[in-house]
Amino acid sequence: MLGKAKELAAELKQETCVLLIGENVKQFAPDFSKRSANKIYIVEHEALKDYYTETYSSVVTGIISKYKPNIVLYPATINGRDLAPRVAATLELGLTADCTGLSIRDGLLLQTRPAFGGNIMADIICPTSRPQMATVRPNVMEMAPIQDSDNAEIIDVPVKVDLQGLKVKTKEVISGIASECGIPVYEADTIVSGGRGVGSKENFKLIEDLANVLNAAVGASRAAVDLGWIPKSQQVGQSGHTVSPKIYIACGISGTIQHLVGMKSSDIIIAINKDPEASIFSVANYGIVGDLCEIVPLLTKALEKKLSEN
Structure with missing residues (x-):
């Protein structure tokens, strides 16, 4: 700020x-x-x-x-x-x-x-x-x-503070609770997010596999969270986290304004969606039109090979 x-x-x-x-x-x-x-x-x-x-x-x-x-x-x-x-x-x-x-x-x-x-x-x-x-x-x-x-x-600035009259008092502060899906989305330099277009909870493993290869956080749209495919803690958007990673990969996310306000300040946005008219492409630096269930595994495999060579 x-x-x-x-x-x-x-x-x-x-x-x-x-x-x-x-x-x-x-x-x-x-x-x-x-x-x-x-x-x-x-x-x-x-x-x-x-x-x-x-x-x-x-x-x-x-x-x-x-x-x-x-x-x-x-x-x-x-x-x-x-x-x-x-x-x-x-x-x-x-x-x-x-x-x-x-x-x-x-x-x-x-x-x-x-x-x-x-x-x-x-x-x-x-x-x-x-x-x-x-x-x-x-x-x-x-x-x-x-x-x-x-x-x-x-x-x-000197102040006088009296804790005696407080209605609520702290008993214990617990910190360091890890994200349910590994790296917290709000701390990650790279995020791979999935939306309704992922198709099922089982298919979210494709998103997780790509994220693991990139050492990235797993994110999601509200639609995917509401469907119970991924915990609320990973939600990106108006009612979730606002993020600004170096790379944001949106898989099967249409790009509602509620989602865009949470990630549009990312340095590089890559969108994968079978709908060429999806709003997510309006903010993407790179776009791939096609079935994510085919594209993401190929991308994961190619990146895994490339990174292992380096």
């Missing part, structure tokens, strides 16, 4: 600021400074080690009330989707959720997101309330490049 924030700030001739909240988070400040942040606000407290809606929303609302930013962007993660609406409600502000695009028009933040079940892309503005706030889907925006300079102003 910092790369996009920097772009928006430059157009508005304003500063790009980062807010770091937690325990011992100051160590991460240089990473943001080298990515061209102008100011970094540090809120450190041992009670902020774990995320609590009440404590974090209190900190963020306090920061916003004190420093009065023009635009506030949150990641559309589990915590971000919990935090942003609480802050918006407390400050009586608008909030656009799950944005896939941000730009400036007439000095206002133009927030683009899927609407009406993903059938259209809506542009939303907040002409009066400030700050303008939005949550942004992970992996949609390009990462800010690392610069040689490290000149951000570091601002320590």
Whole structure:
């Protein structure tokens, strides 16, 4: 998000600021400074080690009330989707959720997101309330490049945090749970995805075999997930993960707008579909028209041979 924030700030001739909240988070400040942040606000407290809606929303609302930013962007993660609406409600502000695009028009933040079940892309503005706030889907925006300079102003913000009155408390944090299908789609450089056109749960082995050869993650469209062919954790699209791998191979995926918003920022898109009019070809760099049940095994075999030679 910092790369996009920097772009928006430059157009508005304003500063790009980062807010770091937690325990011992100051160590991460240089990473943001080298990515061209102008100011970094540090809120450190041992009670902020774990995320609590009440404590974090209190900190963020306090920061916003004190420093009065023009635009506030949150990641559309589990915590971000919990935090942003609480802050918006407390400050009586608008909030656009799950944005896939941000730009400036007439000095206002133009927030683009899927609407009406993903059938259209809506542009939303907040002409009066400030700050303008939005949550942004992970992996949609390009990462800010690392610069040689490290000149951000570091601002320590003291806070008082009381955990005694919390309605919900953390008992245990469990991390490192692996994806049900190997590499998580949101971390993968290469993804092989299957859709309704795969034909059956058994045929998904063709997708898995190709993914294994490429050391890729296995993805899927919502249709394949709804049919029970693959776990929900692998779904790519509006109601699944937003991904931006180096290579995205779409097998038997028609290319509904709901799916496209989740993968169209991939560097290279390869589509395999028997329908030459399938929408997926409109965003693909390379397309193969034909039966995936014939093409994918041949592709897997050819790649396996080529990679073994190297």
